[in-house]
Amino acid sequence: MELEYLAKSLGLDSVGFGYLQTIFGVLQLVGGYIFGRFADQFGARAALILSCASGSFFFLLMSFSTNIPLLFLSRLPGVFMHGIPGAQKVITDVTTPSQRAGALGKLGFCFGVGIITGSAVGGVLSTKFGVYVPTYVGLVGSLINTLIAVLWIPSQTKPKSDHHRTEHSTSPSGSLFSIREILRLMKFPGVMEVFIVKVFAGFPIGLFMIMFSIISMDFFGLEAVESGYLMSYFGVLQMVVQGLVVGKLASRCSEMTLLRLSVFVFACVGLGMALMRTVWHYCIIAAPLVFAFSMLATITDSILTKAVPPSDTGAMLGICASVQPLTRTVGPTIGGVLYKQFGVSSFGYLQLMVNLGLFVFLLKSKIPLEEMKSQ
Template identity: 50%
Template sequence: MNRRTETTEETSRASVSPQINSAEQRKRTQIIYVVYLIGALDITWMFLQFSVTPYLAKKLGFDTLWFGYLQTTVGVIQLFGGPLFGRFADLFGARVALSLACSATVVFFLLLAIAEHPAMLFIHKLPTVFMHVLSACQMVVADLSEPEHRADALSKLGLCFGFGMIAGSTLGGHLNTRYGETFTACFGAVGSAFSLLLVLKFIPKNTKVQASRTNADSENKNKSVFNMGEITRLMKFPGVVQTFVVKIVAGLPSGIFQVMFSIIALEFFKLRPEQNGYLMAYFGIVQMVVQGGVIGRLTARYSDNSLLLLSIGVSALVGLCQAYMQNVFQFCLTVVPMMFSLSVFSVITDSMLTKSVPSSDTGTMLGLCASVQSLLRTVGPTVGGFLYVNYGISCIGLIQFFVNFGVFVYLLQRHLKKTTEQTA
């Protein structure tokens, strides 16, 4: 009788366990889908803001130089805010971090709505130190996805980025034209408040998979968000420094081109505002196709190192094409490989870096990754402006070709050497 009872209990446990695992997996998938929605909405509000700030700055007397200072201010603020926000997310959980980021976005838009003095445009940028909604979304996706599927899951956020780029640019243009900058900024504040409600409703307090280990690690850590030792400690893990150096060096030339594109479109291609809008929509569509339909298939078949080499090699060829392009049609032909290289490079390097550290530190690592983009936005306008004014667009393209080609050769040699050592 006891044996039958034990057998029955073991059978019931065996049947319940897969159901629990399946239910947990469905719950994680639901949370990830909500995170994708939050990311898409955040990008929509940000591109909506892009249709307000330039026109408002012009009304308040900003010239090109001062508008550049305004953009650099954002880069500097987010450069330091990224790692701190990432560590904040690791210490206090996903819901608190996303709530802080969405709340900062609401304040950002409210300050923009009441900006009636040039100084207010700088003041309304201060909340950007906490405005890392997309980084927080990446943290949640990294926590809830399996390592082998992480690159694919992160790439879907790029699909959300493309959707937000198209929706935000279109919506912002129409609202600004019909109702003015103040109404558009208030609309962005209301939209950000809706994103905050989604966070409070659907995002759990903690999304770390290894909760027990995370809690143990947290007890041993210094709880201070400003503990730079805990942030820089991640650089000691194998492969992290090399990947970071590659991310900065190979990403800088293409980052300079992206920062300077608005000037290039205006002065080199002579595009009118509506034509520039169509081109931005084209960017968004290409990015959605690459992020949603290409990267997932590639990551399922090829290793991260192989895809990193591919993205850098394609980026070198794109730089060479950009150096010799003469019109907007030729540029449109380079957009597809350009968006492919940028998307694969960003997703793969982020994925590699989060896999190199414990799950309890993925937020801090993604915060450091976000700081790389902020660094590019900080130095890009100065370096890009100097190169464009003195040497033209061809110089920017050639620098991208030579830098990425050099990085490609270096990584290829290391890859071949490692392969030879493994087979020996």
């Protein structure tokens, strides 16, 4: 939100702001896998330090962005700004496979708290003290995070036995970016199937969220403050689901059951979105939507990191982290056409059809989850 105010204060129109967001999405898309490979080759601690340091550089450049070219230049450090995959890599290294889904859920809860708190504080700071003040606070916060990563994250996060196996199971290519390496990971049992579900199950709702600022004004008739309240409600739901629901279900149900459940709930959400007419309808739909979104993200990350050797968990997390930037990159164009030509209900019908297809696929396919163990 603060970025929008800063861009507007510099005279950037909506089209230019779309280009700015697209550039950031492309950088994140390309950088996600490279960051994951870096984590595999140099350790989770080094990767987390790189992410936090890049964040510091990002906010530093933003604080100096007194014109539009500098604002575009400030996006460049985004290629290595992957705090969530970096933290997930640490969690993946220090947890057993049976603990992983619950731990990743708790991590998502912590990030949710940070996003909600940061958005609220940023809004207050930019309103009362100017659009550049949030960038100064972000710079200080990123520097503190960098210091924490240097001082308190152990240099070796993998258990010794896994570390020994990792040294003898390094991937064929030593480069940080290799299409051949991505294809190699996709050949592990079950990886391609689960990754397809991860990409397509949430894609329609991703298009809807990209267009949400326009939909909230045109379709729901909300003011900016009311839209902010709605997003806060969405964030609180996400914290509750991540903190209280995902971990408990992960300890009691199989991962395939939860994967099917999340896709089925997504399909039901699609039907609800196709029929909704008011913002109150959306508030009701938001609860199962957040559940499905959070469950899908956590379970697929857990499954996919178990499916590959310990030496490749960072690369796998990097590939997973590229799904959202991919949606942000192609989403504005596709979402704009859907909304203009077919209206809000089109997002719901697309969500329903895609997830019903995926649900049938999961029911019929024999994805070998039982073989998904650290090698």
